Amino acid sequence: MYKSSLALAVAVGVLASQANAEGFLEDSKATLKLRNYYINTDNRDAAAKTAAGVQSKNSEWGQAFQLEYQSGYTAGTVGFGIDALALLGVRLDSGGGHNGATSTSYGGTVFPSKSNGDAVDDFTSLGLTAKAKISKTELKVGTLLPKLPVIQYNDGRLVPQTFQGEQITSNDIKDLTLIGGQVEAVKGRNSSNDENLAINGASPRTASSNKFYYAGGDYKITKDLLFQYYYGQLTDFYKQHFVGLTHNWAIGPGVLKSDLRAFHSTDDGNNANDPLFYSSGRYVGNVSGKGPVDNNLYSGLFLYTVAGHTFGGGYQVSNGNSDFPWLNQGDGSSNGTITDMQIQKFGRSGERTWQARYSYDFSAIGFPGATAGLVYLRGDNIDTVGTNRAVSGSGRSEWERDLTLAYVVPQGTFKGLGLMWKNAIWRNDIPGQRDQDENRVIVSYSIPLL
Secondary structure: OOOOHHHHHHHHHHHHHOOOOOOOOOOOOOEEEEEEEEEEEEOOOHHHHHHHHOOEEEEEEEEEEEEEEOOOOOOOEEEEEEEEEEEEEEEEOOOHHHOOOOOOEEEOOOOOEOOOOOOOEEEEEEEEEEEEEEOOOOEEEEEEOOOEEOOOOOOOOOOOEEEEEEEEOOOOOOOEEEEEEEEEEEEEEOOOOEEOOOOOOOOOOOOEEOOEEEEEEEEEEOOOOEEEEEEEEEOOOOOEEEEEEEEEEEOEEEEEEEEEEEEEEOHHHHOOHHHHHHHHOOOOHHHHHOOOOOOEEEEEEEEEEOOEEEEEEEEEEEEOOOOOOOOOOOOOOOOOOOOOOOOOOOOOHHHHEEEEEEEEEEHHOOOOOOOEEEEEEEEEEEEEEOOOOEEEEEEEEEEEEEEEEEEHHHHHHOOOOOOEEEEEEEEEOOOOOOEEEEEEEEEEEEEEEE
8 A cells, every 4th residue: 555545544534533623614615527528539641550559540438527525624723624536437439449549558548448458438536635734834645636847647638647645835935835745656547546657668567666756846036937946756767857937028018928947857766777667769779769868858938918819939959868758657648848739748859849829818809718729839850769779760850730729608507618629730750650630529517516
């Protein structure tokens, strides 16, 4: 049993005896979130149909029920509480067997798989989080949904990815937020089971870790200038430092937002010399170019917003012999870069990526709740190494175009009902990779219960 699970069990027992304490029930909140989700992915290029055993087309459709409960805190110097997250995913269609499952995957695109590869009818999970608070410092033990530069949960499918661990957050110092914690396991978006942690390129079923440590803080230098520093370490895989600076500057009728980020990542433990723990990359002389983590990533994103319009662009450089590392078990993940897109991440070793963005909020013309967004990225200078340890592609490139149309009913009987269409196209000339077209249609609705 993970240490956080044991601590959670003890905490739940204590809270059960104090459930009627002042504030615990009075400040409780409960929400039922409904999400109807359809995804269709077309893995193109007929000549590469057998690549990695990937199906040519994947499609799945399901309905999610997400019940969230957050208690208040018991009275006293130290307040105690508990949160709960109950998830249910129901399969409506699995694309006639085209659910994206392969012989090495943990499941399909949306649902876990049976032993024969077919999608399950439904899957469930329950996450409990005990919490304690002194002044403006809060400790959480159990299920976590972190969203920090060095660790981020992914919510791009039917139900969200969740982590298991401990986290402490302090806001006792004015304008400064301090955060620290550790994660011991992760539950994928298409799974009911906790898994160990790994990175892209490693063999997660044979080489993994149950310890990711992180710490850092956000300092509000002025009301418009935010400085961030975070450190993350996945035992036996990598160590990572992050520095970020975000600034909002009123220029003319609009606001210019500048977002600067830098990551420095190096190897840790077994990753330095055990091929099972290696990262993906471009190490010539190693099978598929894999090797120890060695990456520096720098980026800048600049967005100008005026009268409902937001437009701008950015640039990112990924230096070093390895790809950019982040927590990635191969079943869906997110990272803290400006290039984490619908299909790709654009963090390959040596890759240089520029992007252009535009979005519009239709409330500026009297149509509140409607938004549209368009992003285009192009990365080049990509070198790859094949299974024969030699260069298989030099100076290759990739590009992605993401389009999002969304509407949330702003008032009336169906207030909060959301409709979204996300369309993405990815093209590349990287050896062994297939082009992709993808569509997602999402209908969501939240019902307050408490």
